[in-house]
Amino acid sequence: MAPNADPDVAKGAPANRAEFLEVYQKLKSQLLEDTEAFTYTDDSRRWVARMLDYNVPGGKLNRGLSVVDSLKHLKNGVELSEEEKLLASVLGWCIEWLQAYFLVLDDIMDSSITRRGQPCWYRVPQVGFIAINDGILLRNHIFRMLRWYFRSKAYYLELNDLFNEVEFQTSAGQMLDLITTPAGEVDLSKYVISTYIKIVQCKTAYYSFYLPVACALLMMGKNLENYKPTQDILVLMGTYFQVQDDYLDCYGDPHFIGKIGTDIEDSKCSWLIVQALKRANCDQRQCLLDNYGKADPTCVSKVKTIYNELALQSVFSEYEKEVYDKLVAEIENQEDHALQTVLKAFLGKIYKRQK
Amino acid sequence: MAPNADPDVAKGAPANRAEFLEVYQKLKSQLLEDTEAFTYTDDSRRWVARMLDYNVPGGKLNRGLSVVDSLKHLKNGVELSEEEKLLASVLGWCIEWLQAYFLVLDDIMDSSITRRGQPCWYRVPQVGFIAINDGILLRNHIFRMLRWYFRSKAYYLELNDLFNEVEFQTSAGQMLDLITTPAGEVDLSKYVISTYIKIVQCKTAYYSFYLPVACALLMMGKNLENYKPTQDILVLMGTYFQVQDDYLDCYGDPHFIGKIGTDIEDSKCSWLIVQALKRANCDQRQCLLDNYGKADPTCVSKVKTIYNELALQSVFSEYEKEVYDKLVAEIENQEDHALQTVLKAFLGKIYKRQK
Ligand SMILES: [Mg+2]
Ligand SMILES: [Mg+2]
Ligand SMILES: [Mg+2]
Ligand SMILES: [Mg+2]
Ligand SMILES: [Mg+2]
Ligand SMILES: [Mg+2]
Numbered sequence: 179m180a181p182n183a184d185p186d187v188a189k190g191a192p193a194n195r196a197e198f199l200e201v202y203q204k205l206k207s208q209l210l211e212d213t214e215a216f217t218y219t220d221d222s223r224r225w226v227a228r229m230l231d232y233n234v235p236g237g238k239l240n241r242g243l244s245v246v247d248s249l250k251h252l253k254n255g256v257e258l259s260e261e262e263k264l265l266a267s268v269l270g271w272c273i274e275w276l277q278a279y280f281l282v283l284d285d286i287m288d289s290s291i292t293r294r295g296q297p298c299w300y301r302v303p304q305v306g307f308i309a310i311n312d313g314i315l316l317r318n319h320i321f322r323m324l325r326w327y328f329r330s331k332a333y334y335l336e337l338n339d340l341f342n343e344v345e346f347q348t349s350a351g352q353m354l355d356l357i358t359t360p361a362g363e364v365d366l367s368k369y370v371i372s373t374y375i376k377i378v379q380c381k382t383a384y385y386s387f388y389l390p391v392a393c394a395l396l397m398m399g400k401n402l403e404n405y406k407p408t409q410d411i412l413v414l415m416g417t418y419f420q421v422q423d424d425y426l427d428c429y430g431d432p433h434f435i436g437k438i439g440t441d442i443e444d445s446k447c448s449w450l451i452v453q454a455l456k457r458a459n460c461d462q463r464q465c466l467l468d469n470y471g472k473a474d475p476t477c478v479s480k481v482k483t484i485y486n487e488l489a490l491q492s493v494f495s496e497y498e499k500e501v502y503d504k505l506v507a508e509i510e511n512q513e514d515h516a517l518q519t520v521l522k523a524f525l526g527k528i529y530k531r532q533k
Numbered sequence: 534m535a536p537n538a539d540p541d542v543a544k545g546a547p548a549n550r551a552e553f554l555e556v557y558q559k560l561k562s563q564l565l566e567d568t569e570a571f572t573y574t575d576d577s578r579r580w581v582a583r584m585l586d587y588n589v590p591g592g593k594l595n596r597g598l599s600v601v602d603s604l605k606h607l608k609n610g611v612e613l614s615e616e617e618k619l620l621a622s623v624l625g626w627c628i629e630w631l632q633a634y635f636l637v638l639d640d641i642m643d644s645s646i647t648r649r650g651q652p653c654w655y656r657v658p659q660v661g662f663i664a665i666n667d668g669i670l671l672r673n674h675i676f677r678m679l680r681w682y683f684r685s686k687a688y689y690l691e692l693n694d695l696f697n698e699v700e701f702q703t704s705a706g707q708m709l710d711l712i713t714t715p716a717g718e719v720d721l722s723k724y725v726i727s728t729y730i731k732i733v734q735c736k737t738a739y740y741s742f743y744l745p746v747a748c749a750l751l752m753m754g755k756n757l758e759n760y761k762p763t764q765d766i767l768v769l770m771g772t773y774f775q776v777q778d779d780y781l782d783c784y785g786d787p788h789f790i791g792k793i794g795t796d797i798e799d800s801k802c803s804w805l806i807v808q809a810l811k812r813a814n815c816d817q818r819q820c821l822l823d824n825y826g827k828a829d830p831t832c833v834s835k836v837k838t839i840y841n842e843l844a845l846q847s848v849f850s851e852y853e854k855e856v857y858d859k860l861v862a863e864i865e866n867q868e869d870h871a872l873q874t875v876l877k878a879f880l881g882k883i884y885k886r887q888k
Contacts, residue, residue, distance in 0.1 A: 215698050216705040216735060219728070225712055283669070287662045307642045308711045310665060311704055314638070318701040325694065338693055339680065343570050346673040349666055350571040356663045357580055373574070380571060 198243055201267040202235050202274075208326065209319055229299070229312050233278040234271075236294045241277060241390055242270030244524070248394035251520040262397070268327045269393040272320045272341065276385060279316035280348060282309055287356065317345070333396040340392055340402065344384050351380025355447070364445040364471050366455060374452045375417060383416025391520060411508050411521055418501045419528050424449040425494050426533070428485065434533040442478045445471030450490055454481075457488045502529060553598055556622040557590050563681065564674055584654070584667050588633040589626075591649045596632060596745055597625030599879070603749035606875040617752070623682045624748040627675045627696065631740060634671035635703060637664055642711065672700070688751040695747055695757065699739050706735025710802070719800040719826050721810060729807045730772060738771025746875060766863050766876055773856045774883050779804040780849050781888070783840065789888040797833050800826030805845055806836075812843045857884055 209230070210223050218226065246266045250258060258266070284290075285298035286309060292298060300309035320341060328334045355377045358368050388409050392402055402409075427439030428450055441448045451470060458466060462484050469477035502525075509521045564585070565578050573581065601621045605613060613621070639645075640653035641664060647653060655664035675696060683689045710732045713723050743764050747757055757764075782794030783805055796803045809821060817839050824832035857880075864876045 216702050218705075219709065219731070221712055222705075222709050225708065283665055287665055289662075304715070306716070307644075308708070308715075310638055310642055311707045311711055314704045315708060318697070318704055321697040322701065325697075335690055335693075338690075342673070342676040342680075346677065347571050349669045349673055350573075350577075352666045353580065353663070353670060354574065354577050356666055357576055360659070360663075361661070376574070 195239065195243065197263070198239065198246065198267055198270065199235065201264065202271055205268065205271055205323060206230050206234075209322060212322060215322075226315065229315070232296075232302070233282055233299055233312075233316065234274055236296075237274065237277065239270075239274060240527075241386055242267075242274040244390040245270040245273065245393045247523065248391050248520045249397055251523060252394055252398050252516045254516050265327060266394065266397060268323060269337075269397070270390070272323055273385065273389055273393070275316050275320050275323075276341070276345065276389075279313050279320075280352075280385075282313040282316065284352070286310065287352075289361070333399065336396055336402060337393070340389070340396065344389050344392075347380045347384045351377055351382070351384075355381055359445065359447045366451070366467055366470060369447050369452050369455055371452050371456065374447055374449060377447065378417050378420040379413050382420050383413040387412040387416035387419070387524065391524075394520070407508070408512065408517065408521070411505060411512075412524070414501065414508075415505060415521075415524055415528065418498075418505070421449045421494070421497065421501075422528065422531060428482065429491060429494075430532065436533070442470060442481050443473050449494075450485055451481075453490055453493055454485055454488055457493075458484065462487065498530070550594065550598065552618070553594065553601065553622055553625065554590065556619065557626055560623065560626055560678060561585050561589075564677065567677060570677075581670065584670070587651075587657070588637055588654055588667075588671065589629055591651075592629065592632065594625075594629060595882075596741055597622075597629040599745040600625040600628065600748045602878065603746050603875045604752055606878060607749055607753050607871045609871050620682060621749065621752060623678060624692075624752070625745070627678055628740065628744055628748070630671050630675050630678075631696070631700065631744075634668050634675075635707075635740075637668040637671065639707070641665065642707075644716070688754065691751055691757060692748070695744070695751065699744050702735045702739045706732050706737070706739075710736055714800065714802045721806070721822055721825060724802050724807050724810055726807050726811065729802060729804060732802065733772050733775040734768050737775050738768040742767040742771035742774070742879065746879075749875070762863070763867065763872065763876070766860060766867075767879070769856065769863075770860060770876075770879055770883065773853075773860070776804045776849075776852065776856075777883065777886060783837065784846060784849075785887065791888070797825060797836050798828050804849075805840055808845055808848055809836075809840055809843055812848075813839065817842065853885070 206227065210218060210227055246258075246263065249262065249266045253262075281293060282299050285293055286300045286307075290298050291301065299305055299312065300307065305312075321338070324334070324337055324341065328337055331337070354373070358373055358377065391408065391412055392405070395402060395405060395408075424441065424446075426435050427441040427446075427448065430439070432438045441450070451466070454466060455463065465480055465484055469480045472478070505521075505525055509518055509525070512518050512521065561582065565573060565582055601613075601618065604617065604621045608617075636648060637654050640648055641655045641662075645653050646656065654660055654667065655662065660667075676693070679689070679692055679696065683692055686692070709728070713728055713732065746763065746767055747760070750757060750760060750763075779796065779801075781790050782796045782801075782803065785794070787793045796805070806821070806825060810818065813821060820835055820839055824835045827833070860876075860880055864873055864880070867873050867876065
């Protein structure tokens with residue numbers, strides 16, 4: 179086959195999941211055998227091993243794998259060296275560790291029951307509030323791993339700053355979410371689009387969309403200061419991704435998405451309720467106030483009826499079309515063609531997704 | 534007065550508490566007005582302002598102030614410039630922020646009721662589990678402050694690594710503590726001196742004793758790799774400090790220490806129970822097993838009787854004498870005379886303390 183005959187394969191052969199998981203095993207062993215700053219006792223080594231296996235590798239791994247994919251694209255299809263593949267995978271796992279840290283703590287704060295088809299970690303017998311410190315340990319592992327693999331790199335400082343900045347944005351977004359939608363006393367007048375967007379950008383988009391690409395850019399020796407427009411594109415994509423998530427919670431096929439949505443019952447500050455409140459007349463608004471956030475199926479169905487009266491499915495389709503056109507235009511504005519490929523690959527993965 | 538006539542005043546004028554607190558106000562304002570990575574809404578700015586005032590400045594500030602004091606000693610009494618004073622104070626506050634972060638989360642994990650004479654933050658109405666994310670925010674603030682004040686310094690990387698390492702050691706120590714002394718199911722066979730020392734070193738000594746001096750050393754342009762013996766001395770001092778704390782919990786004057794000890798009731802892995810278990814005969818051991826960790830005053834007093842039978846007060850006095858002699862000898866082994874002064878000042882503050 180001629181070189182580049184199939185550019186999707188040549189330039190963007192998706193990262194190998196099995197290879198990526200091997201790197202997890204390697205990192206786990208290194209962390210457990212680390213004696214530089216702390217030496218585990220047998221009990222505590224077993225504890226951490228179990229905690230890692232329970233919380234880190236069980237997700238879809240999209241965020242982590244996309245560091246490897248992004249680097250491949252940025253290198254214009256030139257084969258990654260073994261070292262590059264390893265380093266990109268380590269950064270990918272750092273993002274997965276970051277995600278695990280956020281989720282372990284978020285599940286406690288939200289009193290959630292299950293995560294990824296198993297009980298939330300804090301609900302496992304003998305764990306309980308120890309899960310809080312486990313979250314902190316997960317976070318601390320990231321900086322161990324960055325130090326081991328990147329301390330001699332010219333971009334080590336930027337990498338540290340990047341992870342610190344994204345962690346800060348995510349926890350600031352969490353705060354905004356927590357004080358806007360406090361458990362048990364929802365105030366729907368706070369559910370406005372500006373707050374919604376700010377929460378989503380901070381608590382999801384930075385670490386899920388911007389961070390993987392920023393990691394790959396740093397590995398390419400780029401200065402992130404010059405990539406603010408790229409950041410804006412990725413943050414907008416992350417926002418669109420969360421809007422889809424909210425939409426699918428109500429209108430998706432539970433078969434595809436693997437769960438039955440409960441955002442209405444849970445009083446979530448969802449894109450749908452924000453749009454509904456903006457468009458509702460007096461009676462509809464009152465009906466939403468009376469029925470949102472109740473477990474009773476009659477209440478849920480009254481909310482859904484108003485969503486339908488307000489044609490939120492078309493409102494979503496229009497939003498989706500607009501945001502897609504905007505993203506494509508802005509991606510094509512990017513000078514760097516390899517970077518365009520990265521961004522289009524991200525967009526391709528989420529556009530009109532059903533799950 | 535002749536120069537250095539009174540070396541304690543000339544070289545070691547203690548840091549000014551009021552000046553130090555001014556720096557807190559400055560840092561708080563900067564954090565709340567920070568728009569680089571996240572811009573607060575009015576609600577969230579008010580939340581964080583209140584959270585900071587509630588949790589950060591209300592302690593004894595010993596750790597924070599000792600950065601300024603240590604730097605003064607290390608400079609051999611040469612007056613600190615305004616910039617040095619400010620930077621040392623910022624590092625001092627970073628340690629206080631770190632402490633606040635640990636305490637906010639520790640109180641949740643320990644189901645504690647009060648802290649510093651007020652309800653623990655998570656028990657304040659409307660706070661609850663939001664306190665978990667507040668702890669995370671406190672942690673993240675540290676790296677904002679380090680970045681603002683130290684990014685241009687040659688030792689910025691070392692400073693980041695130092696805070697990361699100490700945070701990791703502290704959370705590893707917390708883990709060891711949590712799995713050794715799980716709420717509700719204490720296993721006294723785990724209360725042995727090697728575990729006790731490891732927990733105390735990790736969860737207290739590094740951040741309380743080593744970190745302030747290490748910060749001052751970095752400001753002096755020193756390479757921390759060359760200060761492992763200094764670290765050992767400070768970690769030993771921190772261990773001694775916690776042993777005192779455990780001793781005073783039972784034998785101190787509640788009048789002086791400001792509270793009535795409850796380590797026996799709380800099943801704490803205290804130095805006293807560790808020593809008692811090591812020395813007890815069969816009957817005494819059984820009595821400890823039957824009565825330790827019970828709220829009933831009769832049980833508490835049975836435990837105290839065994840402590841007295843085993844003469845733990847003299848065991849403590851002997852330990853105190855030995856550790857003091859050892860510390861003095863090792864301090865005098867240090868080549869750097871200014872550093873000796875720093876270490877002696879720390880030791881002087883804690884030796885034979887009654888509170
Ligand atoms: Mg949640
Ligand atoms: Mg949440
Ligand atoms: Mg959802
Ligand atoms: Mg505690
Ligand atoms: Mg504790
Ligand atoms: Mg105590």
